[in-house]
C-alpha cells in the first residue's frame with residue numbers, strides 16, 4: 001500500500017469522441033477522461049470498438065486515465081465493455097442499485113467503481129442507500145446535480161456546498177465533485193475543496209467552447225484553478241498537511 005497525498009484534486013473531463021480530444025485534454029493537464037458507452041442518444045456515445053480505440057489513445061499519453069461513463073444497468077454488459085476496452089475505472093451515472101454494484105464488483109474485482117449520487121432540490125436522491133453502496137463495493141462517490149427537468153449528466157448546474165457537506169461527512173470513501181464546475185467555482189467550495197475525502201472534480205460543460213468541442217483555453221483555466229497534477233508525480237509526494245488517500249493496486253484507490 002502506498003500513502004498518496006493530493007495537493008490538488010484530480011481533474012476529470014467528460015465526453016471525448018476523437019483522438020484529437022484525447023491529445024487536447026492530455027496536453028491541458030487533465031487526469032481522467034470520461035468515455036461514454038451505454039448513454040442512449042448521447043452526443044458523445046461510443047460504440048465498443050471506438051471506446052477501445054479512445055481508451056488505448058488515453059493510456060498511450062502516459063497521463064490520461066480512461067473512465068467508462070455509462071447509464072447501463074446490466075453488470076455483465078458493463079463488465080464486457082470494460083474487458084473489451086481495457087478500462088479499469090467506471091462511472092455509473094444513473095440510478096443503478098447497490099445490487100448492480102455488487103455484481104459488477106464480482107465480475108471486475110480490481111475495478112475502480114464511481115457511483116454518482118444525484119442531488120435534486122437540495123436533497124440527495126440516494127442518501128439512504130449510501131451505506132449499501134459502500135458495502136456493495138463502490139470506491140468513490142460522484143456528487144452531481146439533477147437538471148430542472150430531471151436531466152441526468154451534463155446539467156451545467158452548480159451544487160450548493162451546503163446541500164452536500166453533511167452528506168460527505170457521513171461517507172467512508174472518497175468523493176468527486178461535479179455539477180457546473182468551472183474555473184471560477186473553487187471559492188464556492190471552501191470546505192469541500194480542502195476536505196480529506198475529495199478525490200477530484202468532474203467537468204463537462206465548462207471544458208467546451210461555444211461550438212460544443214473541447215477548448216484548450218477552457219481546459220487550461222480549469223487546470224489552473226483546480227489542479228490536475230500528473231498522478232505519477234503525485235504518487236511521489238509526501239506532504240503531511242495534504243489530504244491523504246491510500247492507493248492499493250494500480251487503479252484501485254481507497255480511503
Ligand SMILES: O=C(O)c1ccccc1N[C@@H]1O[C@H](COP(=O)(O)O)[C@@H](O)[C@H]1O
Nearest residue numbers: 014153154155156178179180203204205
Ligand atoms: O456529459 C454528459 O452529457 C453526460 C452524459 C451521461 C452521463 C454523464 C454525463 N456527464 C457528466 O455530467 C457531470 C457534470 O457535467 P457539467 O460539468 O455540469 O456539464 C459530470 O459528472 C459528467 O461526467
